[in-house]
Amino acid sequence: xxxxxxxxxxxxxxxxxxxxxxxxxxxxxxxxxxxxxxxxxxxxxxxxxxxxxxxxxxxxxxxxxxxxxxxxxxxxxxxxxxxxxxxxxxxxxxxxxxxxxxxxxxxxxxxxxxxxxxxxxxxxxxxxxxxxxxxxxxxxxxxxxxxxxxxxxxxxxxxxxxxxxxxxxxxxxxxxxxxxxxxxxxxxxxxxxxxxxxxxxxxxxxxxxxxxxxxxxxxxxxxxxxxxxxxxxxxxxxxxxxxxxxxxxxxxxxxxxxxxxxxxxxxxxxxxxxxxxxxxxxxxxxxxxxxxxxxxxxxxxxxxxxxxxxxxxxxxxxxxxxxxxxxxxxxxxxxxxxxxxxxxxxxxxxxxxxxxxxxxxxxxxxxxxxxxxxxxxxxxxxxxxxxxxxxxxxxxxxxxxxxxxxxxxxxxxxxxxxxxxxxxxxxxxxxxxxxxxxxxxxxxxxxxxxxxxxxxxxxxxxxxxxxxxxxxxxxxxxxxxxxxx
Amino acid sequence: xxxxxxxxxxxxxxxxxxxxxxxxxxxxxxxxxxxxxxxxxxxxxxxxxxxxxxxxxxxxxxxxxxxxxxxxxxxxxxxxxxxxxxxxx
Numbered sequence: 392x393x394x395x396x397x398x399x400x401x402x403x404x405x406x407x408x409x410x411x412x413x414x415x416x417x418x419x420x421x422x423x424x425x426x427x428x429x430x431x432x433x434x435x436x437x438x439x440x441x442x443x444x445x446x447x448x449x450x451x452x453x454x455x456x457x458x459x460x461x462x463x464x465x466x467x468x469x470x471x472x473x474x475x476x477x478x479x480x481x482x483x484x485x486x487x488x489x490x491x492x493x494x495x496x497x498x499x500x501x502x503x504x505x506x507x508x509x510x511x512x513x514x515x516x517x518x519x520x521x522x523x524x525x526x527x528x529x530x531x532x533x534x535x536x537x538x539x540x541x542x543x544x545x546x547x548x549x550x551x552x553x554x555x556x557x558x559x560x561x562x563x564x565x566x567x568x569x570x571x572x573x574x575x576x577x578x579x580x581x582x583x584x585x586x587x588x589x590x591x592x593x594x595x596x597x598x599x600x601x602x603x604x605x606x607x608x609x610x611x612x613x614x615x616x617x618x619x620x621x622x623x624x625x626x627x628x629x630x631x632x633x634x635x636x637x638x639x640x641x642x643x644x645x646x647x648x649x650x651x652x653x654x655x656x657x658x659x660x661x662x663x664x665x666x667x668x669x670x671x672x673x674x675x676x677x678x679x680x681x682x683x684x685x686x687x688x689x690x691x692x693x694x695x696x697x698x699x700x701x702x703x704x705x706x707x708x709x710x711x712x713x714x715x716x717x718x719x720x721x722x723x724x725x726x727x728x729x730x731x732x733x734x735x736x737x738x739x740x741x742x743x744x745x746x747x748x749x750x751x752x753x754x755x756x757x758x759x760x761x762x763x764x765x766x767x768x769x770x771x772x773x774x775x776x777x778x779x780x781x782x783x784x785x786x787x788x789x790x791x792x793x794x795x796x797x798x799x800x801x802x803x804x805x806x807x808x809x810x811x812x813x814x815x816x817x818x819x820x821x822x823x824x825x826x827x828x829x830x831x832x833x834x835x836x837x838x839x840x841x842x843x844x845x846x847x848x849x850x851x852x853x854x855x856x857x858x859x860x861x862x863x864x865x866x867x868x869x870x871x872x873x874x875x876x
Numbered sequence: 877x878x879x880x881x882x883x884x885x886x887x888x889x890x891x892x893x894x895x896x897x898x899x900x901x902x903x904x905x906x907x908x909x910x911x912x913x914x915x916x917x918x919x920x921x922x923x924x925x926x927x928x929x930x931x932x933x934x935x936x937x938x939x940x941x942x943x944x945x946x947x948x949x950x951x952x953x954x955x956x957x958x959x960x961x962x963x964x965x
Contacts, residue, residue, distance in 0.1 A: 465925075465935075465937055465938075468937060468938055468941055471938065471941040471942060471945060472916045472917075472941050474945045475912070475944070475945045475948035475949060476909075476913050476916075476948070478948075478949075478952070479909045479913075479948055479951075479952065482952055482955070487891075596933075602933065603930070603933030603934065604930040604933050607927060607930055607933075607934075607935050608927075608930070611927045611928075611935075618927045618935045618937065619925050619926060619927065619935075619937055620918075620921075620925055620937070621918070621925070622925075629918040629919075629921075629922070630918070632918065632921075633917040633918045633921070636916055636917060637917070640913070659960070662956055662959075663956075665952060666949065666952055666953050666956055668949070669945065669946065669949040672945065673942075676934070676942065679938075807887055807888060807889055808885075808886055808887050809886040809887075809888070810885070810886035874888055875888070875891075875892050876891075
């Protein structure tokens with residue numbers, strides 16, 4: 392049988408298993424908004440961990456990571472730089488958000504903003520901007536999946552069909568089972584992803600170069616500067632690298648779908664799953680090796696895009712058995728899908744909860760449920776339509792972070808600063824978002840090469856603080872429910 | 877007491893019931909994490925920004941970040957231990 396048919400069969404088999412698990416997970420539970428969105432706040436450590444990790448490591452880690460290691464070298468290390476800091480921050484804010492969430496029955500990040508700032512407009516604006524970022528993020532996942540299926544089937548399955556196949560399944564189980572569907576399939580997907588990353592990463596390096604050290608020495612000899620930052624021959628400057636680490640560290644847990652995870656578990660469970668996270672975080676090391684291994688073996692002209700390096704290496708350089716190719720394909724599909732499910736679920740939830748419910752507060756529980764499902768499908772369709780652009784995967788991701796990080800001052804202010812006011816929050820967020828957009832869309836160089844999201848964030852914080860101090864403080868009792876919790 | 881707590885520009889980083897001696901320990905942990913984070917960034921990162929020596933098969937600049945990541949999680953584990961077993965809670 393031809394290689395691509397076997398590989399495709401393995402991937403399809405995997406997709407069927409993912410679909411079945413996703414659907415079975417939600418069986419036998421009566422629908423309620425709280426169950427659909429936060430699983431009645433009852434997940435254990437392992438599930439919470441995989442739900443987080445599945446969301447965290449996505450197509451960008453599996454394909455974009457190697458793509459950057461291949462084309463931009465040491466610049467990819469920034470991803471390692473923000474493995475721990477968001478979790479350190481979350482250890483601090485997660486339990487507090489969880490306590491407040493339980494007391495006030497919060498479901499989304501926007502609910503927290505709505506309650507603290509006493510504003511329906513603010514969460515709606517935030518949700519709108521977040522939805523744009525979400526769609527960008529879903530595009531990454533879709534594009535990654537499509538690349539992969541395309542290369543692994545020797546082009547027999549076109550990009551659009553590969554994306555449709557995998558994402559259609561995600562939409563199906565998320566629509567049917569809500570957060571439970573995502574959680575259970577993430578356990579399967581996370582495990583598969585880690586096993587494959589390590590097996591493959593180490594195999595590639597030892598097979599092609601003898602050892603990782605030998606590989607890096609030969610890359611350094613052939614391309615000096617590729618493995619460091621801000622030197623001659625490097626692909627990224629010191630300021631850009633540093634601000635990118637800051638951006639991602641502050642933005643990491645501000646993604647509304649990740650923040651919502653504060654509400655799915657108890658305080659202690661959140662803390663425990665944070666402690667287990669490095670077990671999964673270390674996963675990234677061999678994935679980068681795969682991209683570095685390509686530097687001396689694959690000329691750039693051979694690739695359609697740098698992000699195709701992983702599938703290209705496996706298929707054309709290593710010529711592995713079709714069964715293994717299929718498994719790797721399944722692993723990478725897992726990585727994309729486990730992020731896509733959580734993001735799509737998050738996007739649908741946020742849109743309905745923070746925007747629709749603000750417009751018509753009297754919606755019944757049942758129609759909220761249907762609206763969420765409908766929005767999941769709609770957002771999925773929009774993302775699908777936008778997917779085939781030109782930006783690289785990591786590039787798209789950074790674009791999303793520039794917007795998401797603007798939420799950080801609002802959340803920290805809501806939890807820790809008694810002087811924060813509605814007017815301050817709204818004006819800070821709007822100005823910060825506009826500044827970031829200006830740099831992103833006009834393609835103007837930022838001062839000193841600072842990341843545009845960080846420029847926006849600085850302006851955001853200044854406006855937030857100044858306007859808050861100029862406006863009337865909230866009542867003591869009200870503040871105490873949040874800052875004092 | 878209430879006034880004093882709310883006095884620091886209206887920022888309160890701790891739960892109300894956390895006593896002063898425990899707050900000091902939290903601040904200690906906070907400083908530790910801040911130092912680890914700053915070490916990931918330029919200008920401090922420039923001491924690690926080189927290929928040689930390779931450690932555990934990784935270029936030094938990559939190893940440095942992995943090392944700091946592990947260090948931060950060890951810090952979190954210590955914090956958790958202190959909170960739940962050492963009488964922090």
